[in-house]
Amino acid sequence: xxxxxxxxxxxxxxxxxxxxxxxxxxxxxxxxxxxxxxxxxxxxxxxxxxxxxxxxxxxxxxxxxxxxxxxxxxxxxxxxxxxxxxxxxxxxxxxxxxxxxxxxxxxxxxxxxxxxxxxxxxxxxxxxxxxxxxxxxxxxxxxxxxxxxxxxxxxxxxxxxxxxxxxxxxxxxxxxxxxxxxxxxxxxxxxxxxxxxxxxxxxxxxxxxxxxxxxxxxxxxxxxxxxxxxxxxxxxxxxxxxxxxxxxxxxxxxxxxxxxxxxxxxxxxxxxxxxxxxxxxxxxxxxxxxxxxxxxxxxxxxxxxxxxxxxxxxxxxxxxxxxxxxxxxxxxxxxxxxxxxx
Amino acid sequence: xxxxxxxxxxxxxxxxxxxxxxxxxxxxxxxxxxxxxxxxxxxxxxxxxxxxxxxxxxxxxxxxxxxxxxxxxxxxxxxxxxxxxxxxxxxxxxxxxxxxxxxxxxxxxxxxxxxxxxxxxxxxxxxxxxxxxxxxxxxxxxxxxxxxxxxxxxxxxxxxxxxxxxxxx
Numbered sequence: 436x437x438x439x440x441x442x443x444x445x446x447x448x449x450x451x452x453x454x455x456x457x458x459x460x461x462x463x464x465x466x467x468x469x470x471x472x473x474x475x476x477x478x479x480x481x482x483x484x485x486x487x488x489x490x491x492x493x494x495x496x497x498x499x500x501x502x503x504x505x506x507x508x509x510x511x512x513x514x515x516x517x518x519x520x521x522x523x524x525x526x527x528x529x530x531x532x533x534x535x536x537x538x539x540x541x542x543x544x545x546x547x548x549x550x551x552x553x554x555x556x557x558x559x560x561x562x563x564x565x566x567x568x569x570x571x572x573x574x575x576x577x578x579x580x581x582x583x584x585x586x587x588x589x590x591x592x593x594x595x596x597x598x599x600x601x602x603x604x605x606x607x608x609x610x611x612x613x614x615x616x617x618x619x620x621x622x623x624x625x626x627x628x629x630x631x632x633x634x635x636x637x638x639x640x641x642x643x644x645x646x647x648x649x650x651x652x653x654x655x656x657x658x659x660x661x662x663x664x665x666x667x668x669x670x671x672x673x674x675x676x677x678x679x680x681x682x683x684x685x686x687x688x689x690x691x692x693x694x695x696x697x698x699x700x701x702x703x704x705x706x707x708x709x710x711x712x713x714x715x716x717x718x719x720x721x722x723x724x725x726x727x728x729x730x731x732x733x734x735x736x737x738x739x740x741x742x743x744x745x746x747x748x749x750x751x752x753x754x755x756x757x758x759x760x761x762x763x764x765x766x767x768x769x770x771x772x773x774x775x776x777x
Numbered sequence: 778x779x780x781x782x783x784x785x786x787x788x789x790x791x792x793x794x795x796x797x798x799x800x801x802x803x804x805x806x807x808x809x810x811x812x813x814x815x816x817x818x819x820x821x822x823x824x825x826x827x828x829x830x831x832x833x834x835x836x837x838x839x840x841x842x843x844x845x846x847x848x849x850x851x852x853x854x855x856x857x858x859x860x861x862x863x864x865x866x867x868x869x870x871x872x873x874x875x876x877x878x879x880x881x882x883x884x885x886x887x888x889x890x891x892x893x894x895x896x897x898x899x900x901x902x903x904x905x906x907x908x909x910x911x912x913x914x915x916x917x918x919x920x921x922x923x924x925x926x927x928x929x930x931x932x933x934x935x936x937x938x939x940x941x942x943x944x945x946x
Binding site: 436437440441444445448449451452454455456458459462463 | 801802805806807808809810812845846848849850855
């Protein structure tokens with residue numbers, strides 16, 4: 436009876452209900468789709484954060500391997516107060532942390548331990564008004580004192596290198612590292628890079644504006660260098676990374692040049708095959724037509740000689756280019772002298 | 778002398794049946810769009826609003842037919858809706874003098890009670906659910922559905938007064 440009613444009198448209502456149910460299902464499916472998209476976006480964002488953290492931890496792991504010993508890893512605790520120039524880290528006197536120890540990341544200098552309790556420490560960062568570090572250019576041409584740039588706005592998060600001798604002119608992009616003078620920071624920790632010169636009333640010395648090596652938003656896990664490690668110095672720990680990068684680039688470039696050479700050899704072989712085919716066809720034409728054998732042979736020879744000459748010229752020019760490039764790289768690597776120990 | 782009142786009565790009856798058809802259509806066209814466990818029962822509103830205009834016997838027939846339509850689309854408890862809506866329509870028509878004094882709040886209360894009773898009767902007759910889930914359904918979701926139905930009924934009465942005013946056909 437119900438089926439009969441549904442098929443006859445109630446057919447329009449059945450259709451209406453089915454259509455409404457379909458609309459409802461479409462709305463639900465769309466909502467599910469939006470929810471899925473939202474979850475996908477959230478997952479992507481968290482994946483990016485995890486990827487960034489992974490990169491930071493890998494870099495720190497590399498730094499730990501280069502330092503080998505004499506450091507304590509620590510996590511930065513979330514800030515509790517309005518103080519934005521200090522950090523609390525999860526390493527205290529229990530693991531050997533003392534005041535005035537340098538705090539570093541894979542990018543460079545973060546700051547210095549100020550106070551210590553058993554399980555945590557307070558670190559003043561390079562942005563703290565009391566922060567000072569004796570620094571030098573990585574080629575040791577210029578020395579000075581690096582301190583926060585006490586300006587307003589975004590420039591507050593820059594550093595300035597004061598007291599640089601007037602004769603020492605630093606180019607933009609020059610790496611500034613700690614000089615090791617003053618016994619707090621060992622020599623060779625990156626502090627920042629030069630982004631310009633500041634005009635000051637002091638005409639006997641220059642002041643440079645630096646971009647900090649460690650950006651505030653990138654301060655995650657840190658390493659506290661223990662007293663013995665600082666005394667032994669950290670020469671080459673950071674600067675060798677730049678050298679390794681350039682070496683890796685050189686290796687990649689030499690791989691490219693090898694590939695180019697192989698491609699060139701293949702091209703030469705093809706050309707030689709074509710030349711021989713051409714010479715054969717010319718000699719055949721002479722045989723058929725008669726009287727031109729010696730000329731065609733001479734032409735074939737000249738073609739071969741030309742092609743060989745072209746190949747030799749090309750090979751030489753490629754070799755010259757490669758040599759020039761390699762020499763340039765070697766010079767670039769050589770022009771960065773290793774930072775000497777204290 | 779009797780022409781104009783007769784034509785007015787026919788027009789009123791047509792409007793009333795149109796209102797009834799709209800509500801029955803809404804039961805099948807709008808209700809499936811509304812998600813959730815507390816939903817508006819347009820069929821109960823349609824039966825109640827038509828019952829107060831009809832004599833108890835005719836109202837019972839209308840309730841029975843409406844219930845039959847509902848049962849045909851949910852064959853699991855075939856006959857239950859027809860029975861319950863017949864009783865509700867008969868009772869509403871019989872009690873109209875008491876409850877439908879063209880008072881909006883009383884109308885809302887009446888719709889609320891009718892819907893709740895409808896749900897209780899359906900739960901008892903069809904035997905859907907048992908124990909705690911049945912109690913939750915009858916004491917939480919049914920009152921909420923009844924309240925929602927009452928609100929919609931009152932709104933319909935206020936907004937579409939020519940269609941649903943409780944005058945005899």
